[in-house]
Amino acid sequence: MTRTPLPPTPWVFDPDQWPDDDCVASGADLAPSTLVEAYRRGAFPMPHDRELLWWSPMERGVLVPSELRVSRSLSRSVRRFTVTVDESFEEVIDACADPSRPGSWIDGPIREAYVEMHRLGWAHSVETRSADGTLVGGLYGLSIGALFAGESMFHRATDASKVALVELARRVGDGGLIDTQWSTTHLESLGVTQWPRDVYLARIEELVDAAPPPGWA
Known part of the structure; x- marks a missing residue:
């Protein structure tokens, strides 16, 4: 793109x-x-x-791609689902914006802004699909240099959002960083840690000016 x-x-x-x-x-x-x-x-x-x-x-939630924890059950899920990239951005953001989800915050202006960012090549989605191609999970965010700023994820099947995160970590690669904004118990179980703001800001200074990872479309 x-x-x-x-x-x-x-x-x-x-x-x-x-x-x-x-x-x-x-x-x-x-x-x-x-x-x-x-x-x-x-x-x-x-x-x-x-x-x-x-x-x-x-305290910023971050995931170093090489530190992603992939359990045996998640490894099986990776093999069970199919992953695509940038094929259904609007479907992904709409699923993340579902008002029935707890803590839903994505409103109309936010949706429009990130759809435009996707059209311009800055925002990306990772989609998890079942065997018949149905969208069952995914995530979206912005790619700036070697930094991927994750915005939101969703799942309609067990492990579907985690599978999307596995693919995201593969594409970002060891030289990059995934920003998860805040951390949660769920994210920590996958390897997300917290960095003080000053540490995060110092680290991204070089990342945002780096070449995008070759694995990221």
Whole structure:
């Protein structure tokens, strides 16, 4: 997928000005150049009560691809499902945005912004499919250099989202990093750890300017 170059954003994301809080700013917009600049600086958008907020957790959830834990049962699931990439981005984001899911936060403007990022070649989806090709799980996020900023994942079959994560880790490769925003007990069981904000920001400085991994379309 060809990536479209973006113009500079008028918005400034300066970590030196951020408070010691997970929420670091409000306002701005969801234009492609704004989104890319935010991720490059370590922030991501998540609306709350119709207000556009920007977040950079004090403890950042990250997955080093080589540290992904693949259990025996997950290995069997990898063989049971088929994985595709960038074939059903809108289906994936719509499944992640399902309002019946606990903690659902993906609203219309967020959906439109990331669909546009996908059209421009910056956002990607990994889809997990059953034997008949039905979409049963997946994830999406932004690829910036050697950093993949994961946004959300879903599953309709056991291990389906985990299988998508296995493929994502393979594509990102050992030289890259997967940002999971926050960590959870579920993610920790897969190898996700927490880095202090300053450690995360220092690490991504070189990653966002690195060449994209060859395994990532």
